[in-house]
Each structure stands twice: as structure tokens, then as C-alpha cells.
Amino acid sequence: MSEAKASTSAAGPEVVLGLRSVSKRFGRVVACDDVSLNVRAGEIRGLLGQNGAGKSTLMKIVAGFVRPEAGEIRIRGETLGFGDPVIAAERGIAMVHQHFSLVGPMPVWKNVTLSDRGHKKVDRTGTSRQIREIGQRYGLDVDPDAIVDDLAVGERQRVELLKCLRRQPDILILDEPTSVLTREESTALFGVLRRLARERGQSVVLISHELEEMLEVTDRVTVLRDGRVVSTVESAEASPDSLAQEMLGHDVTVPAEVLGLTLDEPGKAAGVPGSLPARSGVPSGHRAAVLELSDITVASAVGHKLLDGVSLDVGEGEILGVAGVAGNGQEELTGLLSNLIRPDGGEVRVEGRTIQTGRGRQLSRAGVGVIPADRHDSGCVLEMSVAENIALGSLDGMVRWGVVQQQKLHQLTQRLVGDFRIITSSLSAPLRSLSGGNQQRVVLARELARRPCVLVAAEPTQGLDIGARGYIWDRLREAAAGGTGILLLSSDLAEIMALSHRVAVINRGRIVSTMARADVDLAELGRMMGARTHDRR
Amino acid sequence: MTAAETTPEQSGTTVAVRPPRLPLSEYLRVGALLVASMAAAIGCAALLLSVTGSSPATVFRAMVTGSVGSRVALTATLNHAGPILLVALGALVATRSGLLNIGQEGQISIGALFGVAVGLAVQAPRGITLLLIGATAAAAGALWASLASVLRFTRGGSEVITTLLLNFVGFQVVSFAVNRPWLLQEDLPEGSILSASPQSNPLPPAGHLPTLAQGPGFRLNSGITVAVGLALVLAFLLARTRWGFELRTVGLNPRAARRSGVSPARVGSGALALSGALAGLAGGVLLSGTAFRVNDGFSNNYGWEGLLAALVAGSVTLAVIPSSLLFGALRAGSGVLAATGVSPTIVGAVQALVVIAVTLPLLYLNRRRLRALVQRTGVSRT
Numbered sequence: 001m002s003e004a005k006a007s008t009s010a011a012g013p014e015v016v017l018g019l020r021s022v023s024k025r026f027g028r029v030v031a032c033d034d035v036s037l038n039v040r041a042g043e044i045r046g047l048l049g050q051n052g053a054g055k056s057t058l059m060k061i062v063a064g065f066v067r068p069e070a071g072e073i074r075i076r077g078e079t080l081g082f083g084d085p086v087i088a089a090e091r092g093i094a095m096v097h098q099h100f101s102l103v104g105p106m107p108v109w110k111n112v113t114l115s116d117r118g119h120k121k122v123d124r125t126g127t128s129r130q131i132r133e134i135g136q137r138y139g140l141d142v143d144p145d146a147i148v149d150d151l152a153v154g155e156r157q158r159v160e161l162l163k164c165l166r167r168q169p170d171i172l173i174l175d176e177p178t179s180v181l182t183r184e185e186s187t188a189l190f191g192v193l194r195r196l197a198r199e200r201g202q203s204v205v206l207i208s209h210e211l212e213e214m215l216e217v218t219d220r221v222t223v224l225r226d227g228r229v230v231s232t233v234e235s236a237e238a239s240p241d242s243l244a245q246e247m248l249g250h251d252v253t254v255p256a257e258v259l260g261l262t263l264d265e266p267g268k269a270a271g272v273p274g275s276l277p278a279r280s281g282v283p284s285g286h287r288a289a290v291l292e293l294s295d296i297t298v299a300s301a302v303g304h305k306l307l308d309g310v311s312l313d314v315g316e317g318e319i320l321g322v323a324g325v326a327g328n329g330q331e332e333l334t335g336l337l338s339n340l341i342r343p344d345g346g347e348v349r350v351e352g353r354t355i356q357t358g359r360g361r362q363l364s365r366a367g368v369g370v371i372p373a374d375r376h377d378s379g380c381v382l383e384m385s386v387a388e389n390i391a392l393g394s395l396d397g398m399v400r401w402g403v404v405q406q407q408k409l410h411q412l413t414q415r416l417v418g419d420f421r422i423i424t425s426s427l428s429a430p431l432r433s434l435s436g437g438n439q440q441r442v443v444l445a446r447e448l449a450r451r452p453c454v455l456v457a458a459e460p461t462q463g464l465d466i467g468a469r470g471y472i473w474d475r476l477r478e479a480a481a482g483g484t485g486i487l488l489l490s491s492d493l494a495e496i497m498a499l500s501h502r503v504a505v506i507n508r509g510r511i512v513s514t515m516a517r518a519d520v521d522l523a524e525l526g527r528m529m530g531a532r533t534h535d536r537r
Numbered sequence: 538m539t540a541a542e543t544t545p546e547q548s549g550t551t552v553a554v555r556p557p558r559l560p561l562s563e564y565l566r567v568g569a570l571l572v573a574s575m576a577a578a579i580g581c582a583a584l585l586l587s588v589t590g591s592s593p594a595t596v597f598r599a600m601v602t603g604s605v606g607s608r609v610a611l612t613a614t615l616n617h618a619g620p621i622l623l624v625a626l627g628a629l630v631a632t633r634s635g636l637l638n639i640g641q642e643g644q645i646s647i648g649a650l651f652g653v654a655v656g657l658a659v660q661a662p663r664g665i666t667l668l669l670i671g672a673t674a675a676a677a678g679a680l681w682a683s684l685a686s687v688l689r690f691t692r693g694g695s696e697v698i699t700t701l702l703l704n705f706v707g708f709q710v711v712s713f714a715v716n717r718p719w720l721l722q723e724d725l726p727e728g729s730i731l732s733a734s735p736q737s738n739p740l741p742p743a744g745h746l747p748t749l750a751q752g753p754g755f756r757l758n759s760g761i762t763v764a765v766g767l768a769l770v771l772a773f774l775l776a777r778t779r780w781g782f783e784l785r786t787v788g789l790n791p792r793a794a795r796r797s798g799v800s801p802a803r804v805g806s807g808a809l810a811l812s813g814a815l816a817g818l819a820g821g822v823l824l825s826g827t828a829f830r831v832n833d834g835f836s837n838n839y840g841w842e843g844l845l846a847a848l849v850a851g852s853v854t855l856a857v858i859p860s861s862l863l864f865g866a867l868r869a870g871s872g873v874l875a876a877t878g879v880s881p882t883i884v885g886a887v888q889a890l891v892v893i894a895v896t897l898p899l900l901y902l903n904r905r906r907l908r909a910l911v912q913r914t915g916v917s918r919t
Binding site for chain 2: 383392399410
């Protein structure tokens with residue numbers, strides 16, 4: 001970039017991307033709250049935050065995939081309209097999404113031409129040449145004729161990058177680009193990004209939750225929390241610990257009673273009010289284990305270890321919190337205990353008996369209840385009624401001669417709807433007609449009504465408001481007090497801290513550490529969640 | 538929050554999904570829409586007929602009198618509706634479990650083929666013979682459909698493709714059997730100058746379905762009662778039993794089913810087998826009710842019409858009864874029409890127009906129900 005280009009602002013290079021007071025809410029959840037941000041030419045900017053902090057939403061707004069309610073986006077000083085990805089692309093914005101948008105059975109060059117506009121004839125040799133040229137210039141070697149399905153994840157990402165770079169964008173946005181990469185692949189990617197910034201004056205926005213890599217590659221880091229910009233710091237002056245503190249927050253908007261933690265006195269759980277029942281009642285270390293996982297390994301189709309030798313145990317009446325950033329193996333862990341995945345190695349034991357997962361009724365008969373992170377995925381059937389959803393998996397006592405006893409099911413549902421304060425127009429209303437919080441209560445009610453010996457609760461309060469959240473927490477505590485062993489998977493540290501007796505940290509498919517609740521140092525916990533302690537493969 | 542707010546109003550002990558009630562004006566609108574779309578269909582059909590040189594008035598009169606105009610016509614309608622309803626029930630079972638069986642034509646043919654083989658082989662009182670024919674036809678249809686099941690659940694082959702292709706295999710099997718004197722081809726009297734045609738011997742009277750009503754030129758067989766009886770049983774099984782509940786769960790959310798310990802493969806292959814069994818039984822009813830023998834092209838579109846009847850009926854199980862009656866009526870009417878010399882292609886087009894005219898208001902009704910649901914609850918996500 002030549003220095004001749006005078007910027008409109010007083011000092012420093014030109015502001016390429018400017019956001020003014022951008023706000024976006026989904027229903028009652030605020031995703032972006034009055035966000036302002038300036039990205040300069042040639043800058044690599046990091047966006048850091050916990051899950052749900054609004055990083056991805058913010059960048060999707062910039063790229064035109066999400067339409068905000070208020071605010072303004074300026075590209076080199078000129079206003080960009082909202083909600084049109086085609087126009088955003090024309091104005092020089094390119095985004096690589098966390099989940100790739102490639103057509104697997106097609107060769108690379110076809111994938112690259114797919115995003116072309118207009119009615120030009122598809123030019124195979126020209127495109128292939130271009131792919132090789134850009135590849136050589138930035139170290140993004142990909143064979144244009146290779147079929148995408150045959151490529152490793154890192155190579156697929158290079159294809160996505162090539163797709164963007166071919167259009168010579170002014171602003172390149174990468175959403176969690178390293179979450180699927182090995183250490184070596186990440187290092188290579190960072191090299192490419194630095195070169196782009198230095199040689200082309202390319203502005204890059206990098207979304208991530210990994211503290212160290214943020215500091216490694218970015219010029220400045222903006223920390224988001226609950227949809228708000230908390231701070232923007234020079235990467236050279238920041239440390240992982242300071243970033244972790246910014247990311248998690250010194251004080252959190254959730255009432256302290258529900259939350260039960262402060263960051264200022266890490267590890268001093270003594271200061272927590274007595275709102276964490278059960279914990280004091282259960283002597284640690286003497287509980288009979290109701291759930292034991294030993295050395296569980298689950299590999300993806302291409303051989304990445306999604307769960308890598310996971311061993312853990314949950315005692316009777318104990319809540320074991322598994323803290324971790326989403327995508328580090330929690331989904332596989334839930335899938336395993338939801339009867340959806342068969343492990344490639346290792347053993348699952350419930351109350352001492354070995355259980356085959358992935359087929360048959362063994363898991364549910366053994367008394368394992370699951371509240372899945374995505375209730376629509378395997379937690380409920382939207383087209384069925386509230387009562388039928390209650391019946392899902394708890395039919396055993398309600399069937400005579402193969403016929404479901406309507407009266408019994410009706411009574412049970414009526415009771416649960418009352419007990420769990422589920423708001424529904426009738427018991428025969430389709431579950432789809434309930435609000436998200438009430439759908440979640442139906443799932444919770446069903447799973448708890450079976451009095452499971454083990455309950456897996458994955459992100460049980462995700463997307464719920466604070467009231468619903470406190471309610472569900474109370475129910476989980478109650479269940480634990482009643483003897484249920486709860487495996488709580490959450491990317492929300494406040495939730496982990498509020499409920500758990502012990503805390504385990506999951507990172508890249510491994511349990512990195514397990515400690516008693518009282519020994520938790522939040523900053524350390526955040527660092528372990530974000531640290532790149534292991535490589536995939 | 539008070540208890541009054543949280544306890545839903547409840548009448549009876551319904552636990553299955555009930556569609557929201559709409560204001561009367563909506564139902565009137567659906568009725569008006571039905572009239573309008575029928576008028577439009579008749580208009581289009583009239584245009585088509587006059588362009589192709591037939592008299593619309595004559596044709597419509599033939600269709601009405603041929604389907605409901607006389608006892609002969611009504612009998613034809615009901616005799617057609619029986620096997621169509623059985624096929625439709627089978628299609629419906631598969632659809633509820635999330636599978637699409639479009640191999641009914643083949644399943645009918647194979648069912649009837651094995652049915653006639655048994656019917657010709659045994660010498661037993663009528664009740665036993667009929668039971669044997671029915672059971673064999675159903676079992677043969679089930680096995681035929683299960684071929685697709687094996688491919689689906691062991692190799693992941695789409696059942697839509699395999700059931701469709703198995704139709705052609707089924708036709709060939711029937712054709713092979715009725716063209717081989719040592720298999721099922723009809724015996725001709727010694728010294729006959731005719732050559733044997735590609736068809737089987739007729740069933741003995743012990744293999745004929747009982748007659749419900751009879752008169753000059755018509756004989757109503759009991760196929761329709763069997764079919765309606767099975768429709769009622771199936772509606773109960775689907776709505777009220779554990780089997781039906783698990784089947785619907787698998788169809789709507791297989792992952793939720795697996796989580797609750799229900800195997801989609803087990804439930805799905807069972808559903809496909811039952812689907813084939815009902816189509817095979819339809820073949821048996823056609824055989825014992827009206828055809829009495831098996832020939833090339835035996836299934837004669839009953840499979841496709843049954844499948845359509847199930848699709849038109851949509852999500853309400855018992856709606857297959859009226860929709861099958863409609864298809865039976867259309868078939869009877871077209872039969873008379875074809876006899877008046879109108880080309881079968883045009884007859885088919887007229888039939889299709891009527892089906893569209895009936896389906897359209899139903900689609901509208903479903904949309905309105907969905908919208909009522911959304912407005913009431915503010916939920917718009919899919």
C-alpha cells in the first residue's frame with residue numbers, strides 16, 4: 001500500500017471498515033449491542049469472546065448475511081446497505097465461515113467458480129491458472145483438479161481462502177478458522193494472513209476464542225462480551241491472562257446469587273453464599289460412581305480424534321461440570337451418551353455395568369437421561385404434541401398390550417406441565433407451538449420425571465433468559481440432591497461454577513484437567529479452555 | 538405465576554396432536570375454493586375435450602353415471618376402491634416412518650402371483666382357501682418390499698429408487714410365470730385350436746371373495762369391507778400403540794428415536810414390510826374379487842392410484858378412505874368413458890384435473906392451520 005493514500009482521520013492508516021452503533025437482537029437475546037469498531041488497512045484484527053458473545057453475528061452483519069436493527073457500516077467512508085451479501089461482496093468483503101460452504105463431489109476449480117456472478121462462460125483453464133498463481137503467491141497450494149471430498153480439512157480451508165482472495169477483497173473475515181486445523185496447518189494459515197496484510201495491505205478480521213493464537217497473529221484484539229465491545233487492546237501489550245479476564249468479565253450481569261462467583265478472588269469459593277445446596281451435603285470422594293467413562297475415543301470420518309482418550313466419572317448425587325469452548329468434543333460426548341455414536345475405543349459403565357452405546361435400548365434402560373444441547377436435534381419431536389414428547393423414552397410403564405394408556409400419559413403430562421410450569425395451550429398442542437424456553441422445560445421435565453441415575457445436561461440453559469435459567473439450575477440441583485449424577489457440559493463458565501461440585505476442562509477432545517470446585521481459579525480455567533495444549537490427530 | 542395460568546384448558550384426554558380449530562368463515566372459504574377449483578378443472582377438461590374432438594357434456598355425463606349413476610356404477614367404484622385403499626394404507630405406513638415406498642405395482646403383482654399359485658394348488662373350503670391366498674399374497678408383497686429394506690438399511694440405497702425398480706423386476710417375474718406352461722400358464726383343453734394366452738388358470742370358486750350384493754351386471758365383493766376394516770385397525774395402531782408411536786417418532790425425528798432407544802432401521806424395515814404386505818394383499822383382493830386370474834400387466838395402475846390416494850389424504854390417517862373412494866370413482870367413470878371411444882390419454886388428463894381440484898383446497902386448509910398456529914404462539918421457526 002502506498003502511503004500517498006491520505007486517510008480521513010487524523011492519524012494512522014485509512015479506516016477500511018467502520019461500524020457505528022450496530023445492534024442486533026434475536027427475540028429477547030441481544031447478540032450485538034451498540035457495537036462500534038474501526039478496522040484499518042493492513043491490519044489483522046482479532047475478535048475475541050465466549051460463545052454467544054456476538055462475534056460471528058457481528059461479522060455476518062458486515063458480510064450482509066444478517067440484517068441489524070440499528071447502526072451503520074462504512075466501507076472506506078461510504079455507507080454499506082444492510083442485509084445483502086452480494087452487494088457486500090462487491091464492496092470488497094469476503095468471509096470464510098466456520099462451516100465450509102464447499103460442494104464435496106466437485107473439483108476445486110468448479111467450487112472456486114461457483115460464486116462468480118453474471119453469465120460468463122465457465123473458464124476451466126483460466127480458473128485453474130488463477131488458482132495456481134494465487135496459491136503460489138500466498139503459499140496456498142491446492143491442486144485445482146482435486147475433488148474437494150478427497151482433501152484434508154486444512155486444504156479445504158485453503159480452497160475457501162482461494163475463493164475469497166480471487167476476488168481481491170479489501171476485508172477478509174475468518175470465523176474460527178483454526179478450530180478444525182492442526183497446529184502446523186494453523187501456523188501456515190497465520191503465515192498467509194501476515195503476508196496478505198503486509199504485502200497487499202489486506203485487512204483481516206479473525207474471530208477466535210483461542211487466546212494464544214490471537215496474540216500470535218493479530219495486531220489488535222477487540223474483546224466482546226454479551227454483545228458489547230469490552231475493550232480493544234494492542235496485541236503486543238496484552239497477555240493471555242489479561243485477555244481471559246476481559247473475555248470472562250470482572251462482574252457478570254447475572255445476579256450474583258444465581259452466579260455464585262467473582263473473578264476478583266479466584267479459588268475462594270468460601271465467599272459464595274449458601275445457594276449451592278447439595279455440595280455441602282455430599283462428602284467428596286466417597287460417592288459411588290454412577291457413570292464412568294474410561295479411555296473413550298471417537299474419531300471423525302477423516303480420522304481426526306474428536307474424543308481422545310476421555311476418562312471421567314460422576315458420582316451419585318454429584319454434578320461434574322465439563323467446561324470448554326463449544327466444538328472441543330462436547331457434541332461427541334453428548335452423542336455418545338445419547339445412543340447416537342458408537343465409540344471407536346473405550347468403555348461406558350453405568351452403575352458399574354458396561355453399556356453398549358449406539359444401538360438398542362441399553363442406555364435409556366440403564367437410566368441415562370439426556371438434555372441435548374440442540375433440543376431440536378434429538379431432544380424432541382416438534383410435530384408431536386406436548387404429551388407425546390413427554391412419552392418419548394418414558395413409555396415403559398405406560399403400555400399395556402402394546403397400547404399406550406392415554407389416561408396415564410395424560411395424567412403424567414398434566415402433572416409435569418404443572419410442576420415444571422410449562423406454558424402451553426393444551427397437552428395436545430404440537431411442541432412447535434411452544435416457546436423455546438417451554439420446549440426446553442418439556443425436555444427437562446421428561447428427563448427428570450424418569451428419575452435417571454445419570455443425567456447428561458448439555459448447555460441446558462443456552463438461549464434462555466435469566467429467569468428460566470435460574471429455574472432450570474434449581475431443578476438440576478434438586479435432581480442431584482435426590483441422587484442423580486449429573487454430567488453438565490457447558491461453555492458458560494458462570495453455569496459451570498454455579499452448579500458443579502467438580503470441574504473438568506475439555507479441550508480438543510481431551511479432558512485436560514479435573515479439579516474440585518473450591519480449587520478452581522477462573523483465570524486459569526479460561527486459559528486451559530483456550531489453550532492450544534494438544535494437537536489434533 | 539398462578540396455577541390457573543399454567544394449567545392448560547383440557548377437554549378429554551387427548552394426547553395426540555390436534556390441529557387448531559379455525560373460524561367457520563375459513564371452512565366456508567375452503568368450501569368455496571373447492572367449488573371454484575372444481576369449476577376450473579371442469580372448464581379446463583371441457584376445453585381439452587372439445588379441442589380433441591369429443592363432446593364435453595357426453596364425457597362428463599359418462600363419468601358421473603359410470604361412477605355413481607347406478608348400482609352397477611357404484612359397485613364398480615367400490616370394487617376399485619377396495620384394493621386402492623389397501624395400497625394407500627401401505628403407502629401411508631411407509632410415509633409415516635419416513636420412507637417412500639413407490640413399488641406398489643410390483644408388490645401387487647408378486648402378491649397376486651403367489652396368491653394364485655396357492656389358490657390353484659390347495660383344495661380346501663372357501664374360508665381356508667381365501668385365508669391362504671390373502672396370507673400368501675401379503676407375505677409375498679412383504680418380502681418383495683423387504684428387498685428394498687435390505688438395500689436401504691445395510692447399504693444405504695434409497696428405497697425410492699429400489700422400490701421403483703423392483704416394480705419392473707416384479708412385472709418380469711409375473712410375465713415369466715404366466716408364459717411357462719410348466720409354471721402358471723393356463724391349460725387349454727386337449728385339441729384346442731387356440732394357443733394359450735399369457736395368463737394363469739382361473740381360481741376355483743373356493744378362491745372367490747364373498748359377494749356382498751349382486752344383480753344383473755354387477756357383483757360387489759367384500760374387498761372394500763376388508764380394506765375399510767384394516768384402515769380402522771391401522772388408524773388405531775398408529776395413533777394409540779407403542780408401535781405406532783415409535784414409527785411416527787422415527788419418521789419425524791430419527792435421532793430423537795435413537796436417543797430414546799428406538800432403532801430406526803428396525804422400525805423402518807418393519808414399516809416397509811407392512812407396506813409391501815398391504816400392497817400384496819391388494820393384489821390378493823384384486824385376484825379373488827374381480828380378476829380371478831393373473832396375467833401380464835395385472836397391477837394395471839392400482840398401485841399408482843393407491844399411492845396417490847395416500848398422498849392426497851396427507852397426514853390424517855382415515856382420510857385415505859374418502860380419497861380412495863374418489864380414486865375408485867374416477868377409475869370406474871373412466872372405464873365407462875374409455876368405452877365411449879375417448880382416448881385413454883385424455884381420460885387420464887381429465888382424471889388428473891379432478892384430483893388437483895380436490896387437493897388444492899386441502900393444501901389451503903393446511904396452510905391456514907399452520908398460520909393459525911403461528912399467530913397464536915408467535916413461533917415462526919421451522
